[in-house]
Amino acid sequence: MTAAVVAPLSAAARPQVPAPAPATLAPVTAATLDETYAANRANAEEASRMAAAHGDRERAAADRAMADPSRDFLSFDGRGSGRATEVFGDLAHADRTAVLVPGSDTSLETYDRFRATAAHLRQELTREGAGADTAVVAWLGYETPGTISATVTTTSRADQAAPRLREFISQLRGIVGGHARVSLVCHSYGSVVCGSAASAAASSASASSASASAASSSATASDLDVDDIALIGSPGVGVDSAAALHTRARVWAGRGSADWVREVPHIKADLFGTTVGFGTDPVSPSFGARVFAAGDGGHSDYFAPGSVALTNLARIVLGETSEVTHA
Template sequence: MAGFDGFRFPGRQSGDEKTTRGGRWFRVLLAVLVTAAVVVPLTAAARPGIPAPAPARLAPLTAATLDETYAANRANAAEASRMAAAHGDDHRAAADRALAAPSRKLLTFDGRGDGRATEVFGDLAHADRVAVLIPGSDTSLDTYGRFRAGAAALHERLTRRTGANSRTAVVAWLGYTTPGTVSTTVVTPGRADEAAPELRELIHELHTVTGSGSRIALLCHSYGTVVCGRAAPRLDVDDIALLGSPGTGVDSAAGLHTRARVWAARGADDWVADVPHVSADLFGTTVGFGTDPLSPSFGARVFAAGDGGHSDYFSPGSVSLANLARIVLGETTEVTHA
C-alpha cells in the first residue's frame, strides 16, 4: 500500500470517532474493490507488454560469486534497456539503463512486465549487519527510483554512524509483483502469499553470503508489512520493523511466530492511521489485514517516526530513519519511542 499516496482520508479523528466511522470506511473500501474489479482488468489489458530478455542464468549465490552475479545482471539490464527503447518505451529504457550502470550491484534483475530487481548497497560479503527493505504497492521498475532513494539514504546513515570501515549493507528487494494502488489485490493477501517464498529464499541466500553470524533486519513498508507477516514464521532474521502498516493479517506480534523483535511505527501525517484495521471474508477471499500493529493489543515495540507522511520513513534527517538505523545496528536501547 505504499501507493495510495494520492488518496487522502479526512483529517485526524478521535478514538471514538474512528470507532463509530470504521464501519462506514469499510463500506467505502468494499466500494473501491467493486470498482477496481471492473476498471483495473480493462485498463491493464489495454497496456502493451514491455519486451525484455529472460533473467540471466546464474551460479548459486555465494560470497565468491557476488561479482559475477552483479555483472551478469547489469548486462541483462542493459539488454532490457535496448529492447525497451526499440519498443518505444523511453521511460522503462531509462530505468533499465540506470540499473545497468557499472556501479550498481544487482543480486537479481528481471525486466519483464512490471519488473523486479534486488540491489545491494555496501559490501555484502563482509557485512555483519544487513537491512532488507520490502516495498509496498505501485513499486515497479518504472517507479524504482523512489524506493532506491530510501535504501540509499539508510545506507548513508548507517555508514555515517559506523565509520568508513562499516560492515553494514542494505538490500532493496523489489522481488515480487506489488499490487496496484486501485485494485482488488491491494486489500487482499494474494500478492503477499506469492511473495513470501521469494523473501524466504532471499534471506537464506543472504545468510549463505554473509555467514551464520550476520544479523538481518527486515524493514517493511505499507503492503510490504503484509508480505513480511506472511513470510515471518520461517525467516531467520533478528528484527522486523512494520512501517505505515495496514495490518499484517494476524492479531498480534506473537501470531507472526517469529523469534525476531517486532517493531512498529507510523508518522504523524500518515493517512494509514485513518484506514479501518479490519478483516472480513468476501467472495471467498480475505479483505483487509486486521489489527493495527501500533495498538497495545498487538504487542509490537512502538517507536517514534516523527511528523512524516506515508512516504517519508526513509527521508534523510528524519526521526524514523535515525531509529531504523539504530534497529539495524542492534542499538535497541537508543531507539526513541512515540
C-alpha cells in the first residue's frame, strides 16, 4: 500500500487531549542532538501517559510510538493536533538534507502516513548511494487545515506556519552549516506554506532595504536559506510566478497525471475580505518553475517506492539536476 500524505478525514472537532508543554531545551547544535532527541522522547512518553489517563487510546498509541528509542525528534508537542519534527539519518554529518512539509489532515494521529513518506525518500537517497551523507526531516511544525474545510482554500494556516518554517530552516542551518545543501519538499497545502515562507522572506528583505547600509546583510538574513524548493501536488503557492517568490533557490514543480489537484481551479480572488485560492498552477509554463516528471500516480503517490516522482525528488535533493527527468 502506498503511503499517503493527505487523506480526507472527518471535519468534526475532537476533544482536547492533555499533554505536557514541550521540553525546555537550549538552542540545538550538532553537539547537542542526542540530548535533544532524548528530551523529546521523554516528553512523548509523558504525553502518552496523559492521553491514556484521559481515555484517548489513539493519541496515547501515537505518542508512545514516538517515544521509541529508535526515533529522533528535534521537537515534539503533544498538545492540540500536535507538532513533531523527526530526523531520518545522521543530521550532524549530513551535507544534503531534505525537509518535508506536509499538506492537510496531518496530525499526530495521522502522522505515520507522513512519516512513511520521509522514510521512503531516505531509502531512495540510500539507493542512490548517498545514504551516509544525507538526512531527511519530516516537519509537522504547523496546524494543518482539514481537507474538508473552508480553511484549506485560503492561505491563513500557511501564513501562520511561514514564520515557524523560516525559524526552523535557520535552526537547521545552525546544525548542518552553511555549506550543506538544504531542500524543501512541499506537498499539497504544504506547498502553500513553503510559498508563504519564501514570500515572507522576500518581503522582509525588501522592507529592510530602506536602510542602505544594512540592505545587503538584511536581505541575506531574511532569505529562506534553502537551495531547492520542490512543489508536488500543489494547488498553487499564493503568488503567480516562481520569480515572485524572490528566492535564490531553484523552484521545481511536479504533478502526477492522476492527481485530483489538477481539477482545482487555479484562481485567487477576494471574497468578503478573504483571499480564496492560490493563483497560477505551478506546473504551468507561465509560473516558470522547473517542471519535472512525476509519473502517473495520484495525489498521495509521490513517495511511492520505485516511482518516477520519488526518483526525481531524490535527485533534486542530491543536487543532481542534470539527471532529473522532465515532464
